[in-house]
Amino acid sequence: MTKLEEFLSSLETSDTPDQVQKLVESLRDIYGVTNAIYHAVNLDGAPYAALTYSPEWMDHYQAQKYVQVDPVVRGALQHFHPMDWKRLDWSSKGSRSFLGEATGAGIGNQGLSIPIRGPNGQFALFTVNHECSDREWEVFSKEAKRDMMLISHFLHQQVVKIVMPDGPRQYERLSPRETDTLKYLAVGLTRGQIAEKLQISEHTLRVYIDSARFKLGALNTVHAVATAYSRGLITF
Amino acid sequence: MTKLEEFLSSLETSDTPDQVQKLVESLRDIYGVTNAIYHAVNLDGAPYAALTYSPEWMDHYQAQKYVQVDPVVRGALQHFHPMDWKRLDWSSKGSRSFLGEATGAGIGNQGLSIPIRGPNGQFALFTVNHECSDREWEVFSKEAKRDMMLISHFLHQQVVKIVMPDGPRQYERLSPRETDTLKYLAVGLTRGQIAEKLQISEHTLRVYIDSARFKLGALNTVHAVATAYSRGLITF
DNA sequence: TGGAAATTCCCCTAAAATAGCGAGGGTTAA
DNA sequence: TTAACCCTCGCTATTTTAGGGGAATTTCCA
Incomplete structure (x- = not known):
């Protein structure tokens, strides 16, 4: 049984937010990375997150409004393909100070972020990050990238099912x-x-x-x- | 070498629309389906298509404005996950007459369509369809679904690279x-x-x-x- | 440090948006 | 067949927005 199948099989039985949280933690362990983060911006109006960051870092992130300077978020909104953190634009002042604090908070120096777009303006971001050398990361990245693409898709799918169990609302059609x-x-x-x-x-x-x-x-x-x-x- | 790898390796060397067209045809042959269709609605303002349908059917489709009644298109705009054609809503009158003409034009009775959403309003649709029994289709569907998900992603990625070689335009940021x-x-x-x-x-x-x-x-x-x-x- | 950008404030007129009242013919589906 | 919806057009009235000016701060980046 591959890692991917291992994850997907446990995905299907997860139908509460708590279980999704455990799922993300298990994902981290299965693939041996430092953190795994799923974050939906807009599911039925409300945000949704399941991640392995510390609550302190999350509070700090929100308090500092880092979402406005975080190059990962900005990149995700403009890209389609999974993004390697190394290739993002960390040049602006805000980004750099953010980077400093992030590495201080135990966030891996390497990362892969996958934008997820759904109907009705759904937008989510799936990220794995890891503390390791460039060479190690390259190996992991090559091996696991496709898995991560599929995982991000299925994970989002499952979260949508949990948050909106009635499926896509049937809106009135326009002429x-x-x-x-x-x-x-x-x-x-x-x-x-x-x-x-x-x-x-x-x-x-x-x-x-x-x-x-x-x-x-x-x-x-x-x-x-x-x-x-x-x-x-x-x-x- | 798996079918997926076979396809992806030839994908990387395709950097003209003609080669993409050949690619889609080879995809059809590799996976042994009746048709394979990639259709981007909005790449830099213009549509883009690479598909194995006959030119006659395409002309007819356009002339009849079937895009307005095609349940595949309507479903794609509202769904996130790959859609099996069997599960779509074929109830409206327009859909049914469309269905009749489509089967007459050599389009498989079974199909899987995958919506693709990118930044800047990019929307594309990747479809494989096949003429076969429900049971055969179920087997194919189970085996190839994940491959198709990845293929749709990489194919779109490649088309974007061809159509917009300068990458995502750097728009001015809003305050x-x-x-x-x-x-x-x-x-x-x-x-x-x-x-x-x-x-x-x-x-x-x-x-x-x-x-x-x-x-x-x-x-x-x-x-x-x-x-x-x-x-x-x-x-x- | 200097210039560019962001943020804040104000007046004006013409155009657009919204709301309300109406009407008739065509198609479609129950 | 009847109800429901789609497409088309008319008139009036009020409120809101658009877009043309100009100008003062602060904040940020090179």
């Missing part, structure tokens, strides 16, 4: 015209321009905006466009 | 205040409400909207929020 309207609004066209593009009166266009807003439960146009985008109803 | 402002705008708050929340005057708030709009190259507020969201600068 083609409503979709068109929101799509054009999202790229910055004015009502007049969109009406012309769709060959309808500006007033009719307004009806679509209104009905889309109503269906999406949005407070205003900006909210409607943002909501439609986050639900995957429109794409750029 | 914390600008980020806050856009975040609150995205959830439907009015300027007055946001100003109150941030304890600043409404006029000041406007400066942030303006500067954010300018930095993002957005035509108006809606555009700015949509752009910020798609670039991962704000999250819900």
